[in-house]
């Protein structure tokens with residue numbers, strides 16, 4: 166099998182899809198894996214994005230997982246490694262962007278890399294080392310109040326310096342604007358001064374495209390997903406429809422939504438307004454012990470043959486707060502995730518082969534319940550959300566689903582692996598993180614697959 170050229174390590178699941186989506190749009194054929202695979206790849210691609218969940222775990226664990234991903238990517242032939250983090254530079258006081266960057270540099274025996282979360286398509290820009298979200302500094306964007314990764318300082322040189330023993334420097338916009346030769350010159354100068362990691366300014370896609378050629382041959386690049394638009398050209402790869410080609414879609418259609426973001430609330434309303442059947446899940450009913458997943462599947466079964474159905478726990482913030490007040494924040498979240506994951510698994514067993522999942526955590530739970538470990542990345546539906554395709558088990562009788570204990574997750578992995586060899590068409594999946602997507606996202610997604 167042909168070797169991959171670019172190996173990517175992403176510190177969370179939907180961020181990995183976002184990166185993969187940008188690489189595909191720039192012409193690479195990409196597979197995203199959930200965690201570090203235990204064996205070789207099943208498809209011939211240019212890049213692999215290994216999705217970890219390492220953003221907020223203890224630094225030593227993030228380092229160990231990232232190094233395991235690195236070793237696997239190197240075994241697949243990766244010539245360049247891309248460490249991908251959030252475009253809001255989400256990190257705790259201890260890391261993990263600094264520690265992971267440093268560990269990867271050590272393992273790759275390189276003394277220099279860049280760091281830039283710039284993603285102009287999503288209004289993340291870096292200027293004089295300061296990260297802006299839209300028109301305001303990161304530290305005024307709401308991210309200063311994030312429950313897990315509060316970002317109270319927008320100066321990325323300072324933030325990264327506090328997480329690493331390597332010296333952190335800056336490649337300012339005045340340099341980037343002059344193009345790749347000027348960037349290379351500045352990199353050489355910074356290295357001579359003992360700088361190990363350079364924050365790079367970028368306020369537009371043009372800046373990222375000017376930066377791209379200067380990254381050719383660099384063993385390690387660290388960035389948000391923005392820089393991805395400029396890397397495939399370094400390997401002689403240009404945008405092409407071939408890169409996003411997936412098998413022809415078939416089967417029934419469904420949406421499972423556990424996101425309570427404003428955008429998802431609008432999308433749920435829009436789907437219902439267009440006349441499609443939708444069923445709300447009540448977290449308090451789950452807590453009462455009812456087999457909500459079985460009830461939902463019994464409701465969906467006769468409707469699925471007529472078109473897409475929606476199952477949602479999506480609610481506005483006052484309803485969510487009230488439920489959280491009664492059940493506890495984590496317990497409510499975990500209960501809903503378990504139920505929606507069981508619903509997703511049951512829907513696939515009923516014949517759904519085009520599945521949209523809304524919510525980052527919800528997506529993680531559903532993908533795990535479906536036993537999916539690798540996804541081929543296809544065409545973009547909306548910025549940051551592509552259709553993906555995964556091998557799955559052959560259909561099973563619905564009876565099994567309805568009798569399954571609620572929240573119980575069967576091992577579908579073995580069956581999934583067998584479907585990879587029998588080639589039964591697999592599952593088209595769109596995993597949408599909270600605030601992504603236009604109001605008509607759910608219907609638009611299915612129209613796109615026709």
Ligand code: ADP
Nearest residue numbers: 423424426478498501502524525526527598599
């Ligand atoms: P997003 O991408 O919008 O953040 P996530 O799926 O990551 O969506 O997170 C939403 C969280 O809220 C999940 O843990 C989910 O189980 C939980 N949740 C969903 N609906 C409700 C609800 N009605 N009440 C309480 N928690 C909910």
